[in-house]
Amino acid sequence: MAVTLEGKNKFVPPPDLGNKCPEDDVRRFITDCMKAVGVPQENALLMADILVEADKRGHYSHGLLRTEMYLADMLKKLCDPCATPTVLKENASTALVDGNNGLGPVVSKFCMDLAIKKARETGIGWICNRGSNHYGIAGVWAMKAAEEGMIGMSFTNTSSLVVPTRSVKPVLGTNPIALAAPAEGGNFVLDMATSVVAGGKVEKKVYEGKPLPENWSLDKEGNPTTDAKKGLEGFLLPLGGAEETSGYKGFGLGMMVEIFCGIMSGGTYGPNIRDWTKADRPADISHCFVAIDPSCFAPGFESRLGDLMNYCRNVQPVDPQKPVMVAGDPERINSEKMKADGGITYDMSLIEEMWKLAKYLGVKPLQSV
Structure with missing residues (x-):
């Protein structure tokens, strides 16, 4: 599943990179990368907004991690960055x-x-x-x-x-x-x-050097596996x-x-x-x-839905330290934490890959907090 641009890995990252990056600089970095391969300014900004939103909401498999995949398609002329539907x-x-x-x-x-x-x-x-x-x-x-x-x-x-x-x-x-x-x-x-699970989450486990939970993946022979690299080469x-x-x-x-x-x-x-x-x-x-x-349809939709969601949140949890959440709550919590932290924290291996990408494309690397 991983996408690697040919020649990018000849660059060696410095040892003093930080892995917490300001939201605005992640957006700037992605925009610069997109523009470097011919994406118009308006489209590059939209791409950056979508990828940063994924990271803010805790869907790291679809955020900064995905930048190289988009770039590869454009460098190979497999996608038209200027096309209008x-x-x-x-x-x-x-x-x-x-x-x-x-x-x-x-x-x-x-x-x-x-x-x-x-x-x-x-x-x-x-x-x-x-x-x-x-x-x-x-x-x-x-x-x-x-x-x-x-x-x-x-x-x-x-x-x-x-x-x-x-x-x-x-x-x-x-x-x-x-x-x-x-x-x-x-x-x-x-x-x-x-x-x-989303495929990018298997890729993220490879970056982190962690095993997969059971029942996520099969290897390419069709056998269940918790080895992230084998899962990446196999199926979900x-x-x-x-x-x-x-x-x-x-x-x-x-x-x-x-x-x-x-x-x-x-x-x-x-x-x-x-x-x-x-x-x-x-x-x-x-x-x-x-x-x-x-x-x-019937009036009062927002209040009735809010009432149901609050009822669910307040039912007795199995573990008092883990209250019941409804869809959207984990993402809101992650966004609030990111704001409180003053930046988005990434795995260091991804930061190193983005540093190599910056050098490959000739753009300013990501800055850390």
């Missing part, structure tokens, strides 16, 4: 969009903005697109609708990394699901892979893990996402999607974005 067909509430092989976040912003616009006019906007690339964390796109007082949903297909129940051959991607809804006291934000299990622990439910959810994305959009789907470790052709990723205006 086009609407192929639409009606009052739906649209089919061609991303024209543009940057995933650029395509996604276009599509979710369109979904929100249609939802304001008709109560719902449902947009499918093909011809895109990796779009970051799914939750950030659903959150854009919630910020406008709407229920937002976001789905994407990905390269085949996940084995179906009873198989040792990957067919589907991690195919994430996200739903965000406005609520009093803090929005509900569900952001989850339909695999037992669907959400739920083995058949005995209901892994078929995760497999079914992954298929549902594929129906919304590759199948409905007419794009590439399932095992036909590019192996992202090879990066030998355009990714042709498909997404789906939904916005729903809750005011079209």
